[in-house]
Amino acid sequence: MTSLSGRLFRATAPHIPTPIARAFSAPAAVFFHGVESAAPDAPVAQNHHEKDEFAKIARALKANFNVLPLGAIDEVLRNPGRHPRALFLMSDDGYANTLGVAADILDDLRLPWTLFVSTDHIDTGTPNPMLILRLFFAEAADGVYRIPHIYPPVALAGVAQRASEESRVMRQIAELDARRARVAISAMAKTVGDAVARYPAERFLLWDEVRALARRGVEIGAHAHWHWPMNGAQSLRTLRGQAAWSKARVETEVGPCRFFAYPFGQPADVSAQAWRAVREAGFSHAFTTVSGTLDASSNRWLLPRYGLPMRAGNVASLVAMLRAGNPRLRRWQEEMAA
Ligand SMILES: [Zn+2]
Numbered sequence: 001m002t003s004l005s006g007r008l009f010r011a012t013a014p015h016i017p018t019p020i021a022r023a024f025s026a027p028a029a030v031f032f033h034g035v036e037s038a039a040p041d042a043p044v045a046q047n048h049h050e051k052d053e054f055a056k057i058a059r060a061l062k063a064n065f066n067v068l069p070l071g072a073i074d075e076v077l078r079n080p081g082r083h084p085r086a087l088f089l090m091s092d093d094g095y096a097n098t099l100g101v102a103a104d105i106l107d108d109l110r111l112p113w114t115l116f117v118s119t120d121h122i123d124t125g126t127p128n129p130m131l132i133l134r135l136f137f138a139e140a141a142d143g144v145y146r147i148p149h150i151y152p153p154v155a156l157a158g159v160a161q162r163a164s165e166e167s168r169v170m171r172q173i174a175e176l177d178a179r180r181a182r183v184a185i186s187a188m189a190k191t192v193g194d195a196v197a198r199y200p201a202e203r204f205l206l207w208d209e210v211r212a213l214a215r216r217g218v219e220i221g222a223h224a225h226w227h228w229p230m231n232g233a234q235s236l237r238t239l240r241g242q243a244a245w246s247k248a249r250v251e252t253e254v255g256p257c258r259f260f261a262y263p264f265g266q267p268a269d270v271s272a273q274a275w276r277a278v279r280e281a282g283f284s285h286a287f288t289t290v291s292g293t294l295d296a297s298s299n300r301w302l303l304p305r306y307g308l309p310m311r312a313g314n315v316a317s318l319v320a321m322l323r324a325g326n327p328r329l330r331r332w333q334e335e336m337a338a
Helices: 004-015 018-023 051-064 070-078 097-108 119-124 129-139 159-174 178-192 207-215 236-253 272-280 315-320 322-337
Strands: 028-032 034-036 048-050 086-093 114-117 143-145 154-156 219-222 259-261 285-287
Touching: 004 315, 004 322, 028 051, 034 051, 034 097, 048 051, 051 097, 051 315, 070 086, 070 219, 086 097, 097 207, 114 119, 114 207, 114 259, 119 207, 119 236, 129 159, 129 178, 143 178, 154 159, 159 178, 178 236, 207 219, 207 236, 219 236, 236 259, 236 272, 272 285, 272 322, 315 322
Parallel strands: 028 086, 034 048, 086 114, 114 219, 219 259, 259 285
Antiparallel strands: 143 154
């Protein structure tokens, strides 16, 4: 949520006492990325919760909500009034520490969850492109870099120029189809060397490990093949590949794959062609990262989801007040249907 109402919500909801907030509760979906035992490698690897803080969040969710397996989604969407405290818990990307750390915490609390994996990263172990980008701008030596599809060449010299080049390149690269963006990212990857060796929190699961989670009852969904926005700059061929190929890879390696989550998942990252490609690929439901609550008035391929805060704070009040996001969610879904 980056709208004004979203900022107000973030500022005020933690101060509403949980019992009052719970009276407003409606079914919702929430997600995290990874969970690390030791202090996460900030600021480069920003995706991971600290273990004790994550355990506090998980206990608060268990105490205040009815955390359900994602298989119950149709019943909850049809009858949201019967399930005001229903909550679906999810993890995105497929980091190895979901098996190493998060799974034990969630198993101890008997909380069901869904893992959305970006299948190319599970297949190859190549890092999340966002990690490569952040590392390139944090670590590449001063100089001029000719990066395919990025014009003019990237000039790194001093803190201020680094920051302005980073925002320019981030804007330009998000406007590239994934096939071209991959070429640009691999050129930057050569400069940053073996990123995953230095940032082990960013290591992805192997398929054997994904299967181990599935055997423990974790629902496995798809989070596209390569972790890239499915925005208006992506060709129809790319969008169809991101949806259909990720589903095929999960089904070959693990089993049936009904659920999808869009990488990044904000309105700028999901095009009207993207959700239709996800529907055509045969997914029954897909999740964005736009805040709101779950009911049958939503497009099933543009469902709302809320990123759990890094600190436990008053997480239960935040989750219970997610209906504050519904007006923005509705407006976006109407635009996307037109
Ligand atoms: Zn992701």
